[in-house]
Amino acid sequence: MAKAVKKQALGRGLSALLKDPENDIKSITDKNADKVVGSIVELDIASIEINPFQPRTNFNEDALQELATSIKELGVIQPITVRKDDFNKYQLISGERRLRASKMAGLKTIPSYIRIANDQDSLTMALVENIQRHDLDPIEIALSYQRLMDEIQLTQEQMSDRVGKKRSTIANYLRLLKLDPVIQTGIRDGFISMGHGRAIINIEDHDVQADIYHKIVSKNLSVRDTEALVKQYHDGQKPKAAVKAKAGSTFDTGKQQSALATYLGVKADVKVAANGKGKITIPFKSEADFTRIINLIKGSE
Incomplete structure (x- = not known):
């Protein structure tokens, strides 16, 4: 119990240190940076802004309320991670669900790991953290992969090493972004699975994609049923074989x-x-x- 009290006191002490204008830490080489960076610090929730690089866009309100109830009873078990932005201002890197739930629970402060990172590092940490640790929907994961490739100039091979996923897995997620936007929304909302999407993507015509999507939803078709529909479409697109001439049917005129x-x-x-x-x-x-x-x-x- 004594250790717990000491840890909390340390967090409050570091929090006070960060609020001292004479100890404004902006880089890892600044005075007292070694005491703060990587430590658990109790930060004012009001001083933390949401990460603009956050890939998650959907938050289940019921799940947030359950987490808020848990936080009221037990506190925040796992600290969030932030980067120092300015004097007494921080930007969230990971832990947006915990931050939102803490606000719902009425907390004024939240335990936080402090990092000093540039925008690129912040983006990388936020995306990789979320891909690895949270239940993002397939489209959010695909968008995260695409953003890493576009903004940090990572190849699929480099991204595979960074997030610990097979290159083929990353490629399968990225292909989902070629689907009609209506179908992407259907995946995000849970009307169809990623497996359905992977089957539909084999059709380039978005109108045909949409038609098959509506059949899946209205008839509650399985992934295998969807694959059969796609095959049926492709078979119908193949040119009919020419009628073979019977032996001896030609003659000299x-x-x-x-x-x-x-x-x-x-x-x-x-x-x-x-x-x-x-x-x-x-x-x-x-x-x-x-x-x-x-x-x-x-x-x-």
Whole structure:
């Protein structure tokens, strides 16, 4: 019990130190920085602003209320992590659920780990922390991966090392961002799973994607059912195979074509398809020539 009291007293002492303008710590080399950075400090909740790099955008109110009730009874078990922004001003790196619940519980201070980091480090820590430790929905995870790649210039291989995930896993999340926005919202809201999304992404046409999405939701289709729908769509897109000619169905028209030209007095064009069917095209020069050819054909009947 004595240790617990001592730890709390230490936190209050460091908090007072941070509020002293003569001890404004801005870098790890400043005086007393070694006493504060990495320590658990009781910070005023009002002095902490939400991290703009926070990937989580959805917070379940019922779950927050349960956490707030727990905090009222037991306190904040795990400190949040912040970075020092200015004199007596801090920016949250990780622990937004704990911070929100602490506010709901009426707390004025919250135990915090203090870090001194630039914006890039803060972004990296916030995204990696959340990906590893919280139940982000698949789209939030995908957006976090994309943001790491865009803003910190990480490759998928580098990101794999940073977050401890297989490169293929990261690639599967990133592919979800190619889905129609309506479907992305459906994944975030839990109407369909990531497995459904991975099946739909194999279709490029967003209108077709949306049509399949609505079928999944309305008919409560499984991932396997969805995969079957996608396969059915792709099968329907394949060109129909040409009808194979039967052996011996083609024949030589050379002699007959020559005899026809001699009889009609014009060179008739004869075309024969692979299945044995064909057509004869007879040219004429004038109405009189046309009448002449017709009379010849009638005369041969």
